[in-house]
Amino acid sequence: MAGPGAGHKSIKGWLIMIVVLSQTLLAAGLLVAGILYTRRQALSTLDGRIQARAMSVAALVRYTEAGDGTVYFDDSLAPPSLDPYHPDWFAIWTDKSGLLTRSKNWPAGFEMAPTGPDRWYLKLANVRYRGLRLARVSVLDREEGDTFHPQTMTIVYASPTVQLDQQVQQSALYIALSSLLLLTVTVPLALWGIRRGLLPLQELAQKAALVSTDNWELRLPEEIQRIKELLPLTESMGTMLSRLHHAFDQQGEFLGNTAHELKTPVAVLKSTLQSLMQRPRVLEEYRTGIEDSLEDLERLEQLLQRILRLARAEQWAQGALRRDLQVIDITSTCEDAIERIRALAENRNTTVHLSKNGPVPFRADPEDLQLVWINLLENAVRYSPPGGSVEVAVGWRNGGGAQVTVEDHGIGIAPAHLPHIFERFYRGDASRNRATGGFGLGLAIVKTLVEAYGGTITVDSNAGKGTRMTVTLPAVSDR
Amino acid sequence: MRVLLVEDEPRLAENVARSLREGAGYAVDVAHDGQEGLFMAESNEYDAVLLDLMLPQMDGMQLLRRIRQAGQRTPVLIVTVRDEKESVVALLNAGADDYLTKPFDLGELLARTKALIRRGKGDPSPVLAVGDLELNTVDRSVRRGGRSIKLTAMEYRVLEYLVHRPRAVVSKTELLEHLYDYNWEKFSNVIEVYISGLRRKLDDGSARQLIHTLRGQGYILQD
Numbered sequence: 251m252a253g254p255g256a257g258h259k260s261i262k263g264w265l266i267m268i269v270v271l272s273q274t275l276l277a278a279g280l281l282v283a284g285i286l287y288t289r290r291q292a293l294s295t296l297d298g299r300i301q302a303r304a305m306s307v308a309a310l311v312r313y314t315e316a317g318d319g320t321v322y323f324d325d326s327l328a329p330p331s332l333d334p335y336h337p338d339w340f341a342i343w344t345d346k347s348g349l350l351t352r353s354k355n356w357p358a359g360f361e362m363a364p365t366g367p368d369r370w371y372l373k374l375a376n377v378r379y380r381g382l383r384l385a386r387v388s389v390l391d392r393e394e395g396d397t398f399h400p401q402t403m404t405i406v407y408a409s410p411t412v413q414l415d416q417q418v419q420q421s422a423l424y425i426a427l428s429s430l431l432l433l434t435v436t437v438p439l440a441l442w443g444i445r446r447g448l449l450p451l452q453e454l455a456q457k458a459a460l461v462s463t464d465n466w467e468l469r470l471p472e473e474i475q476r477i478k479e480l481l482p483l484t485e486s487m488g489t490m491l492s493r494l495h496h497a498f499d500q501q502g503e504f505l506g507n508t509a510h511e512l513k514t515p516v517a518v519l520k521s522t523l524q525s526l527m528q529r530p531r532v533l534e535e536y537r538t539g540i541e542d543s544l545e546d547l548e549r550l551e552q553l554l555q556r557i558l559r560l561a562r563a564e565q566w567a568q569g570a571l572r573r574d575l576q577v578i579d580i581t582s583t584c585e586d587a588i589e590r591i592r593a594l595a596e597n598r599n600t601t602v603h604l605s606k607n608g609p610v611p612f613r614a615d616p617e618d619l620q621l622v623w624i625n626l627l628e629n630a631v632r633y634s635p636p637g638g639s640v641e642v643a644v645g646w647r648n649g650g651g652a653q654v655t656v657e658d659h660g661i662g663i664a665p666a667h668l669p670h671i672f673e674r675f676y677r678g679d680a681s682r683n684r685a686t687g688g689f690g691l692g693l694a695i696v697k698t699l700v701e702a703y704g705g706t707i708t709v710d711s712n713a714g715k716g717t718r719m720t721v722t723l724p725a726v727s728d729r
Numbered sequence: 730m731r732v733l734l735v736e737d738e739p740r741l742a743e744n745v746a747r748s749l750r751e752g753a754g755y756a757v758d759v760a761h762d763g764q765e766g767l768f769m770a771e772s773n774e775y776d777a778v779l780l781d782l783m784l785p786q787m788d789g790m791q792l793l794r795r796i797r798q799a800g801q802r803t804p805v806l807i808v809t810v811r812d813e814k815e816s817v818v819a820l821l822n823a824g825a826d827d828y829l830t831k832p833f834d835l836g837e838l839l840a841r842t843k844a845l846i847r848r849g850k851g852d853p854s855p856v857l858a859v860g861d862l863e864l865n866t867v868d869r870s871v872r873r874g875g876r877s878i879k880l881t882a883m884e885y886r887v888l889e890y891l892v893h894r895p896r897a898v899v900s901k902t903e904l905l906e907h908l909y910d911y912n913w914e915k916f917s918n919v920i921e922v923y924i925s926g927l928r929r930k931l932d933d934g935s936a937r938q939l940i941h942t943l944r945g946q947g948y949i950l951q952d
Contacts, residue, residue: 513810514738517832521744524835528751542740 269440277429284425304407319398323351336410364404379408466495519546556691567702580610587623607645625692626656633660650725659716672697730776731756735766756910763787782809797824804845850893860952891950900947
């Protein structure tokens with residue numbers, strides 16, 4: 251078997267690539283989703299804590315004892331930072347009189363307006379902070395009976411996000427590690443599955459490699475036959491093999507038959523020449539011997555020509571030859587054929603009648619059709635009694651197409667021979683005698699040619715009464 | 730020797746018959762189909778039958794079975810285009826003695842026919858001897874006591890038949906039947922001529938006579 255070299259596409263490689271890619275994509279997707287989710291969760295927790303802190307800072311804003319509605323910030327009660335290394339910071343503005351207080355660790359030189367977004371990030375001294383702005387918060391410490399107009403304030407509280415970032419990183423690491431672990435398990439599993447899944451294909455190839463001209467059968471184990479995906483392949487392999495087998499057998503049979511048929515004429519020729527050489531002869535004997543040999547050779551040549559004609563017709567019938575065909579008239583090919591066997595018919599005192607019905611067009615090589623008619627006519631004349639008649643009729647068939655019948659009133663064909671008369675080299679009397687004239691190829695050629703044109707040939711025969719051959723050809727447009 | 734040739738291809742039959750006549754001096758009858766062959770085999774005495782397998786009327790295999798069933802022991806050489814192993818086995822089992830596939834060599838056909846006839850007479854050697862008489866069937870030469878003897882074709886044929894059946898009484902009719910084809914009757918007087926010719930040539934310079942006449946019965950070849 252050829253390796254997956256350059257130019258070869260590997261289904262296995264393709265499947266493995268897809269599996270690895272999809273697994274990796276899945277892992278990446280999980281990672282991203284995990285990070286986003288963790289971050290959201292952690293952020294909302296952080297925001298909640300910042301808000302609580304901000305509110306607790308707001309609670310430290312008090313009205314003075316003066317009762318005039320002025321406020322102060324009770325610094326002593328300020329809560330400790332969430333993160334001791336990166337402490338929180340805050341600022342409070344009253345709406346009436348501006349900045350009230352700032353946390354002790356307020357960054358020097360950092361100014362901020364009381365207005366802005368509700369939640370945001372900011373970066374100070376390379377530390378990221380999450381900021382929260384609460385606007386119009388009422389001072390909580392109002393007592394009953396206070397008559398002054400209540401004060402409102404704006405609080406900004408920022409807390410470092412270091413912890414949040416760490417949390418997200420950790421969970422990302424955790425997800426990534428577990429994905430990697432899963433990949434190391436699932437990828438080999440998938441590879442094993444792919445390899446196992448493709449195993450029947452390998453087995454099929456092995457079984458197919460066993461098929462040869464000595465062993466045409468593709469023997470497949472039950473497991474392979476049950477695989478749905480392989481079914482079209484195995485089925486078409488089966489049909490292809492049986493077609494090939496048939497064609498191969500036919501070729502072999504044809505070759506065998508041909509060699510067999512050539513033996514007798516070769517034997518005759520050889521014996522003529524050898525007997526001539528057996529001892530010195532007079533001139534007249536040599537002359538006769540050479541004449542006999544030439545006659546034998548001519549017969550051999552005729553046989554070869556017929557064999558070649560049949561072989562070509564069969565090749566063409568199997569679609570191996572392409573030919574440019576022209577539309578011709580069947581009736582005129584019949585007339586030509588009758589003309590060409592006139593000598594034989596006159597010799598045997600047989601008359602040939604043609605009943606025609608105008609031109610019958612058909613797409614064909616006129617030589618082929620003539621050959622068909624000549625072969626049929628030769629048989630009809632040969633098997634007619636002296637002084638007999640042969641009828642040829644050309645016409646249209648019911649339902650389209652042409653029909654030609656050749657009918658004689660001769661000896662007919664015995665029922666035992668009827669099924670075989672179209673077989674190559676079949677002769678009714680089992681003799682290879684030149685007296686009956688034929689090689690047993692005429693009707694085989696006729697049938698092959700007719701079928702090559704998509705037609706049919708049928709025979710009706712009564713022993714002692716005669717034979718009728720009916721050839722039908724499809725309508726011109728069919729082919 | 731008289732041989733029956735059953736072969737439907739006329740030219741081939743003609744050539745083989747001619748070769749047997751000229752090359753071995755045999756009398757040859759030709760039948761062109763199985764039925765005719767069977768009839769001839771049943772009504773005449775042959776020293777060998779050459780049989781084609783594919784014949785009109787009755788195929789060679791059938792003919793072979795029929796003559797073997799009738800108890801005829803005549804050697805049969807099959808001449809066939811079939812050469813598949815099974816059919817050879819079937820042929821030999823049906824009682825054929827040898828076979829030859831077409832196209833064959835006429836020389837081989839001749840040699841095989843001669844060998845078959847010798848074996849049929851119980852003598853496989855191509856050189857037959859009776860007493861000090863030696864007859865070589867290959868080159869058709871005859872020697873007696875080391876002396877080469879020249880015979881005419883017909884004298885040789887008569888002697889050959891007699892040598893094949895030493896110490897047996899051979900009638901004139903038997904000789905005629907085996908030396909001539911179907912119209913042997915018209916030759917009935919010539920046998921005596923050949924016998925006397927043979928006697929003269931064989932016994933010339935020898936003390937003992939080889940061919941003896943039994944009046945009214947025939948001839949015996951013995952030392």
